[in-house]
Ligand SMILES: NC(=O)c1ccc[n+]([C@@H]2O[C@H](COP(=O)([O-])OP(=O)(O)OC[C@H]3O[C@@H](n4cnc5c(N)ncnc54)[C@H](O)[C@@H]3O)[C@@H](O)[C@H]2O)c1
């Protein structure tokens with residue numbers, strides 16, 4: 097039998113039992129659930145990643161819905177346990193849901209929610225921060241100062257790359273990739289090359305209009321191009337940022353061969369999912385190409401790193417914090433809670449999962465809808 101898991105209980109007499117596998121930022125999400133007659137149970141176990149067994153214990157005999165995390169393995173075992181407990185709703189507190197077996201959820205008629213729209217800019221800003229930090233060697237320089245090595249200005253000290261006029265390459269120009277592209281184009285006057293399965297017309301229009309604006313002001317216009325293959329982006333771009341979903345088509349999208357195709361002094365940023373890069377191949381590439389720099393928010397075997405990565409001066413590594421702004425994390429918690437609540441209350445699914453502002457307005461009640469259910473069609477809701 098699974099051992100009991102520690103929880104904190106809100107509104108013990110609530111009719112619907114909703115479990116959150118982690119404490120989440122803010123209290124609005126808790127209040128919204130309580131106002132709608134939910135008993136909210138928040139797991140307070142100290143360990144960071146809960147096992148499937150822990151979550152089965154949390155679900156227990158009666159559970160209407162669960163808010164879970166991207167570190168958890170939501171597959172057959174958990175969805176069957178949730179279904180046995182009478183549950184009909186699950187939401188990841190994340191936009192990515194590669195940790196969820198949606199087919200298994202479909203089998204048990206369980207809605208799967210995610211949280212798009214509220215983390216686009218925050219995540220793009222971290223990708224931009226890593227791009228700048230890598231280009232200007234900020235982390236290396238900071239370590240150098242703290243170690244007391246600075247004994248005066250030198251012409252060759254921490255010389256990096258100028259972004260202005262260079263080419264930024266985006267692989268996966270969806271919500272986050274497009275927001276990042278705009279930041280780099282508008283902020284640093286970089287030219288854009290992107291690769292996506294779909295055309296990003298809005299992004300193209302934006303760069304065209306900005307280029308015309310620059311030209312009208314006597315400046316060199318920025319340009320854009322949609323590449324017909326990822327390789328084109330790898331060969332041509334000076335800074336490449338990865339923003340696709342993780343699925344079979346993007347696993348090890350960047351591998352030994354693709355790394356070789358990139359410029360020797362290129363910068364590679366990954367704020368999508370770790371397995372999009374073959375991390376062992378990346379470590380070898382960083383060793384062989386000291387001018388090549390990388391900024392990583394995500395790792396192939398998270399929370400672990402491949403041997404050697406932590407020793408590389410040309411790598412900047414941060415612990416999956418791309419969506420970690422207060423506003424975004426509180427918003428993600430709210431959206432995840434409302435996904436679960438919406439299914440419990442049999443509300444319809446919101447028509448446009450990218451337009452989530454009405455759910456985030458602290459001064460007004462949220463719409464009676466689930467903000468984003470990825471298997472809505474399959475479940476006929
Ligand atoms: N590091 C973080 O904290 C963090 C935060 C948010 C999102 N993410 C990750 O970023 C991903 C993207 O988020 P989003 O909101 O921009 O999603 P999105 O669906 O708007 O964009 C993903 C884009 O990837 C494209 N794509 C899919 N397969 C591709 C392929 N084989 N080659 C090229 N492009 C391909 C899609 O067409 C789409 O335009 C999420 O799925 C998640 O995994 C990470």
Ligand SMILES: O=C(O)[C@H](O)CO
Pocket residue numbers: 166189190191192193215418419
């Ligand atoms: O997919 C996501 O939402 C992130 O990885 C966490 O913000």
